[in-house]
Amino acid sequence: QMYNLGAEGLPYELIINSNPSIAYLMKQNPAYLQILIMAHCVGHSDFFKNNRMFKNTRPESVTTRFRNARKRIQEYSENTNIGLDRVETLLDVLHSVRFQTERYGRPRLSKKEIRENVVNMINQDPSKRKDFSLDKKLLQPDYDFLGFLIDYGEHFEDWEKDIIGIVRDESHYFIPQIKTKIINEGWASFWHYKLMHELDLPQKYHLPFLKTHNLVVRPHMGSINPYHIGFYLFNKIEREMGLEECFLIRETHDDESAIRCYLDMEDFRELNLFSYSAKKKDITVDEVSDVDGWKLVRNDFLKNVGANGIPHIYVSDISPNGTLILQHDHDGRDLELDYAEIVVDNISQLWPNNVKFYTVVEDELWEI
Numbered sequence: 001q002m003y004n005l006g007a008e009g010l011p012y013e014l015i016i017n018s019n020p021s022i023a024y025l026m027k028q029n030p031a032y033l034q035i036l037i038m039a040h041c042v043g044h045s046d047f048f049k050n051n052r053m054f055k056n057t058r059p060e061s062v063t064t065r066f067r068n069a070r071k072r073i074q075e076y077s078e079n080t081n082i083g084l085d086r087v088e089t090l091l092d093v094l095h096s097v098r099f100q101t102e103r104y105g106r107p108r109l110s111k112k113e114i115r116e117n118v119v120n121m122i123n124q125d126p127s128k129r130k131d132f133s134l135d136k137k138l139l140q141p142d143y144d145f146l147g148f149l150i151d152y153g154e155h156f157e158d159w160e161k162d163i164i165g166i167v168r169d170e171s172h173y174f175i176p177q178i179k180t181k182i183i184n185e186g187w188a189s190f191w192h193y194k195l196m197h198e199l200d201l202p203q204k205y206h207l208p209f210l211k212t213h214n215l216v217v218r219p220h221m222g223s224i225n226p227y228h229i230g231f232y233l234f235n236k237i238e239r240e241m242g243l244e245e246c247f248l249i250r251e252t253h254d255d256e257s258a259i260r261c262y263l264d265m266e267d268f269r270e271l272n273l274f275s276y277s278a279k280k281k282d283i284t285v286d287e288v289s290d291v292d293g294w295k296l297v298r299n300d301f302l303k304n305v306g307a308n309g310i311p312h313i314y315v316s317d318i319s320p321n322g323t324l325i326l327q328h329d330h331d332g333r334d335l336e337l338d339y340a341e342i343v344v345d346n347i348s349q350l351w352p353n354n355v356k357f358y359t360v361v362e363d364e365l366w367e368i
Contacts, residue, residue: 017054036209111151341368
């Protein structure tokens with residue numbers, strides 16, 4: 001609506017990582033913009049197909065899976081024994097932990113496989129026998145919380161497990177997009193720029209295209225524009241290392257690895273990146289991209305790239321009385337406790353027994 005009213009200045013496009021890819025274009029867009037968006041979507045579609053982060057998203061069935069999921073959720077909502085309120089409450093709770101699942105594409109092991117691995121480990125190193133009890137409910141920490149709920153949540157009804165699986169499947173679809181936002185948008189912008197020039201468009205199309213393109217890839221004041229960083233990265237690599245290296249990045253990297261491998265001090269200075277912190281009501285610049293500070297700026301930047309901005313929670317143990325013990329995988333950044341307490345309250349609705357959650361606050365162990 002805002003876009004149709006002219007309140008949003010940038011082109012709006014929606015593309016689905018399916019096979020074949022599906023793109024939606026606004027009817028109201030002028031012709032030059034439709035051509036630009038189609039060229040942009042060619043870049044996205046190529047990235048979805050070839051980047052290794054997307055290999056487990058099952059694009060050939062994604063539209064069917066999500067359509068079926070919608071139908072099942074609607075059926076649960078209309079079922080008089082379940083009802084809309086219970087479905088909505090479960091979805092709200094799950095969405096607060098929706099990305100607490102496998103982020104690296106590793107297959108989930110069954111309880112039997114985990115037990116076999118632990119037994120083999122003990123047999124190979126009998127000294128570890130004293131550290132393990134095969135009678136424990138959880139034999140090793142579980143970093144896939146949503147998968148854990150499905151496997152260990154014996155209290156859930158079938159429809160609840162189904163909805164947890166739907167949210168988990170959806171998260172596995174979106175995590176690769178979160179992890180590649182910069183290079184995905186950069187690749188699409190890199191190719192729409194090339195294609196729009198190679199099409200040899202009339203001036204009435206080409207000039208407004210250039211204006212729109214510059215708006216898309218310009219730096220943003222006070223925030224990171226992924227289009228700007230990604231477009232800069234691929235242009236730099238083509239100029240310095242050739243187009244084949246660009247294809248290699250598109251195939252093998254995510255945002256974090258691409259930035260770590262290909263952007264140096266000169267690039268951080270060119271991009272005018274710096275680190276800052278909020279102290280009381282003031283914003284303080286902590287580091288700038290000079291000889292001494294650029295690596296610190298890069299490390300701070302990488303902490304907020306891709307999925308690194310999402311805290312990681314894992315299941316540490318299940319106590320003999322059924323208490324669920326969760327831990328925050330602390331990386332030096334403390335959680336915002338107001339949010340953390342709400343999330344723990346939500347998790348308590350998913351687990352009938354007590355829930356204990358441990359994090360670190362100002363270098364001290366903290367329990368919620």
